[in-house]
Amino acid sequence: xxxxxxxxxxxxxxxxxxxxxxxxxxxxxxxxxxxxxxxxxxxxxxxxxxxxxxxxxxxxxxxxxxxxxxxxxxxxxxxxxxxxxxxxxxxxxxxxxxxxxxxxxxxxxxxxxxxxxxxxxxxxx
Amino acid sequence: xxxxxxxxxxxxxxxxxxxxxxxxxxxxxxxxxxxxxxxxxxxxxxxxxxxxxxxxxxxxxxxxxxxxxxxxxxxxxxxxxxxxxxxxxxxxxxxxxxxxxxxxxxxxxxxxxxxxxxxxxxxxx
Numbered sequence: 001x002x003x004x005x006x007x008x009x010x011x012x013x014x015x016x017x018x019x020x021x022x023x024x025x026x027x028x029x030x031x032x033x034x035x036x037x038x039x040x041x042x043x044x045x046x047x048x049x050x051x052x053x054x055x056x057x058x059x060x061x062x063x064x065x066x067x068x069x070x071x072x073x074x075x076x077x078x079x080x081x082x083x084x085x086x087x088x089x090x091x092x093x094x095x096x097x098x099x100x101x102x103x104x105x106x107x108x109x110x111x112x113x114x115x116x117x118x119x120x121x122x123x124x125x
Numbered sequence: 126x127x128x129x130x131x132x133x134x135x136x137x138x139x140x141x142x143x144x145x146x147x148x149x150x151x152x153x154x155x156x157x158x159x160x161x162x163x164x165x166x167x168x169x170x171x172x173x174x175x176x177x178x179x180x181x182x183x184x185x186x187x188x189x190x191x192x193x194x195x196x197x198x199x200x201x202x203x204x205x206x207x208x209x210x211x212x213x214x215x216x217x218x219x220x221x222x223x224x225x226x227x228x229x230x231x232x233x234x235x236x237x238x239x240x241x242x243x244x245x246x247x248x249x250x
Binding site for chain 2 (some may be wrong): 006011013016017018022023024025031032036040058073077081104109112113115
């Protein structure tokens with residue numbers, strides 16, 4: 001049973017000229033879409049890799065009114081401060097509200113996991 | 126009490142022209158260096174942000190023999206497939222072995238945390 005805060009979430013990764021680069025993002029997408037439904041989650045790329053944010057928004061179900069964009073980024077730089085907000089601004093309408101969430105690396109769960117990974121590599125008794 | 130697999134780990138982030146971009150990586154570094162000691166962990170950037178990998182390696186304690194580089198990246202692209210291995214190759218010596226670890230986003234702990242973050246944004250009962 002799902003209580004949705006948003007009608008739909010788009011996971012937005014950076015994109016790369018390397019075709020193998022996208023594998024972990026596709027893997028994450030498949031995990032969450034299998035659990036929560038393909039109608040609830042999409043995957044898009046900011047640049048260099050398809051599909052783009054525009055592609056995915058154009059194919060959304062027409063009953064999606066509250067859309068969230070979750071950046072699969074570790075930090076906020078030029079892209080998330082300027083480029084992506086400008087893309088979102090041009091895609092929004094009275095019928096479609098789009099919220100840009102903080103990047104996934106900003107979440108305390110991801111931060112804690114990264115700390116643990118470093119600790120494990122250093123080796124703890 | 127620390128059982129170290131490596132004498133030292135360098136956390137390697139991408140780097141950015143945006144001066145605020147590096148904050149989460151510095152925050153992660155401060156967390157782990159406070160716990161495990163500044164002698165055990167350093168932070169470096171591949172490009173655009175200081176210090177570089179070369180800077181950090183040059184300042185390492187001379188008793189460091191087994192060094193690991195842990196990329197603070199979500200996926201392997203051109204940088205981790207070509208650029209960073211080439212940097213490491215030129216920094217290695219008989220006295221200093223350098224191992225390039227998989228990127229932090231490849232660790233199951235980080236993957237699980239990212240899945241949970243997506244699930245939380247979708248909203249679960």
